[in-house]
Amino acid sequence: MSHAAPDAYRIREEIPSIEHYIAIRLAAGLSRKSEQAAAIGLRNGLYSVVAYRGDQPIGLGRVIGDGGCFFEIVDIAVLPAHQQQGVGDLIMRALMAHIHRHAPPTAYVSLMADHGTPGFYARYGFQPSLPPDRAGMFLRIA
Template identity: 55%
Template sequence: MKEQQVRIVREVPDAENYAALRKQAGLSPRSEQGIKIGMGNSLFAVSLYAGGELIGMGRVIGDGGCFLQIVDIAVRPDYQGQGLGKVIMNELMDYLKRETPADAYVSLIADQPADKLYLKYGFRYTAPDSLGMYLRIAK
């Protein structure tokens, strides 16, 4: 278990650290162009650092009023199991409660077993009433 102090920074990480964390956490890769555009269009982000290294993050994206999505929840494997996912979610939920209007629809795609964490924050499964879908643009 790591004993370093974790620093919370309420901004997106740089593109290189973002790409590295996604890889370390087992998330799918993104293009350099996509990362630069995406990071710049975040509504809110939280990054966790230990010893100057990015060890976790999460973002809120969307139109800021009607529809928002939580994305990029990631914690480096050597820091998992220490409650850092909760730290990230608490930051994102505080932002949503503070900044979004009533009846805003907040969604996320949950990998298992992380879905159990999101249930604790009030998220519910959409099935069977609706199903999440996706399209990946291939070039």
């Protein structure tokens, strides 16, 4: 399936190459992932999309999880030259359409947002997990 935007941006349902995955993440300010980690993670995701301008990959997004109880949106990344052009919205709409098609009742969908971006994700129904009721946590393996 392909989703298109007026400025010739389009979304393809595909797994990004390891090279593009790492490069787009880094350019967008996300953390570095090793080639080994990327190879394992990319093949084990539930759903991936790549945003293109012409033939060039310029953004990506993925859904990971167990496909039943838990879904997590990860790797929302757009090259800086293409940010603020609606590409992130195209990516999120594709990911959310997939989740709405495949997530059974009671499924839990989560994501970790960078500071300053919760308003963007609120458009898709996400709410902040804030103390004292909830606390987001993470552990990064060095």
